[in-house]
Amino acid sequence: MKPIIIIGAGMAAYSLAREVRKLDKSAELLIITADDGGFYSKPMLSNAFAQKKVAAQLISQSSAQMAEQIGADIMTKTRVNAIDTARKVVDTSNGAFEYRQLVLAVGAQPIRLNLVGDASDRVLSVNHIDDYATFRAKLLPDLQASARVAILGAGLIGCEFADDLAAHGHTVTLIDPNQLPLAALAPQALCEGLHAALTARGINLRLGTTASSIDHADGAIKITLSNGEVVVADVVLSAVGLRPDLALAQVAQLTTGRGIMVDSHGRTSAADVYALGDCAEYRVDREGRTSPLPYIAPILTAARAIAKTLTGDDTEIDLKHSPVIVKTPSYPLALIPPPPHTVAAGRWETELDGATTICRFFDAQGVMVGFGVAPQEAKIRQALMAALGTSA
Incomplete structure (x- = not known):
């Protein structure tokens, strides 16, 4: 019997295989x-x-251990060159393989900034464990106690790295075009709280500006900002976001938008081909709106549904609300961002409950469709979850 082939070996791929x-x-x-x-x-x-x-x-199990655990053949260090969806064949650097069903779980790739300067090629991104190994080696070449780190992007990943690195003793500068950290995701009150916490942590925030050039300077890296300021660093990390990896899908002539377009069952535009995880663009509501969903909960939900469909039980992906937990220990947040189409006509309302800031987002009809809370803890988070869909 021809196999189910899964391309990728991240959380989405292994969750589906399990x-x-x-x-x-x-x-x-x-x-x-x-x-x-x-x-x-x-x-x-x-x-x-x-x-x-x-x-x-950070690696909990090797590929050999995973293969034994889930009863799968795992072909490592293998590049996929093309997919022939008519013949149901995957062409790889190790030969061609026929499939019964195919699942793309190829993830996302870091957005690359168009940077100028003779050190622009020294800007790092961390989207894979090999990237982390490289980044760590650059930070601690001589096991030194501290390095100067400039992070481009004060979104979720940039703020998490900044908090983590500062806690480890590194000198961190966080650079972002917005006036507050996490501005694209969180309400203003929480962004202001995070700003205060990161500043208290000793992180230097350079906001409302961008890097205009990155150059070598006496063994270090000089970042010239668009406002004329200069930041000197030993390591520069880009954390400006991820973009679904569409390369294989486009070669296979699958329908793509921001991600690989899938229906309510995870199917792509080609028969017996599915997409899952950060590379996919899911239907997120009954009106047919679509979006990539770069968080853990949607991956696990989609994996369970697609597995049922692959094994003969046609099952829709039932995407439910799940909070985004921001790993910034100096100011831990939990968020359910409002649906993008509700933002223009909706409003945030803020409540202070002792040391806790609670923000609720109400759409134009006065229905609560998002929230944010910090410092977050399970009891308050669960109460806010229960209140979603209720009127003000």
Whole structure:
């Protein structure tokens, strides 16, 4: 029997493989990955420094252990060149393989800034455990206690890295065009609270500006900002966001938008081809609106549904609200951002409950469709979850 082929070996791929195996003990599973296939949790990359963990310590299971656990063939260090959806064949650097069903779980790639300067090629991104290993080696070349780190982007990942690195003793400068950190995701009151907490942590915030050039300077890196200021660093990290990896999908002529377009069952525009995780663009409401969903909860939900469909039980992906937990220990937040189409006509309302700031977002009809809370804790978070969909 031809196998179910999964391309990728991240959380989405392995979650799906586990779910398939729960439902079908005999299904042939082939996982193809360009890396060594070790299992790790990508969210741990942005808070591993304070835990003093090297890259190898973040890998909980090797590809061989994963293969034994889920009963799959895992082909590592293998590049996928093309997909022939008519013949149901995947062409790789290790040969061609026919599939019964195919799932793309290829993730997302860092957005690359168009930077100028003779040190622009020294800007790093961390989107994979190998990137983390490189970044850590650059920070601690001689096991020195501290390095100067400039982070481009004060969104979720940039703020998490900044807090983590500062806690580890590094000197951190956070650079962003917005006037507050996390401005694209959180309400103003929480952004202001995070700003105060990061400043108290000793992080230098350079906001309302961008990097205009990055150059070598006496063994260091000089970042010239658009407002004329200069930041000197030993390491520069870009954390300006991720973009779904569409390369294989486009070669296979699948329908793509911001991500690989999938229907309510995870199917792409080609028969027996599915997409899952950060590379996919899901239907997020009954009006047919779509969006990539770059968080853990949607991956797990979609993996369970797609596994059922692959094994003969046609199942819709039932995407439910799940809060985004921002790993900034100096000011821990939990958020459910409002749907983008509600933002222009809706409003945030802020309540102070002792030391806790609670923000609720109400749409134009006065229905609560988002919230943010900091410092966050489970009881308050659960109460806010229960209140979603209720009127002001």
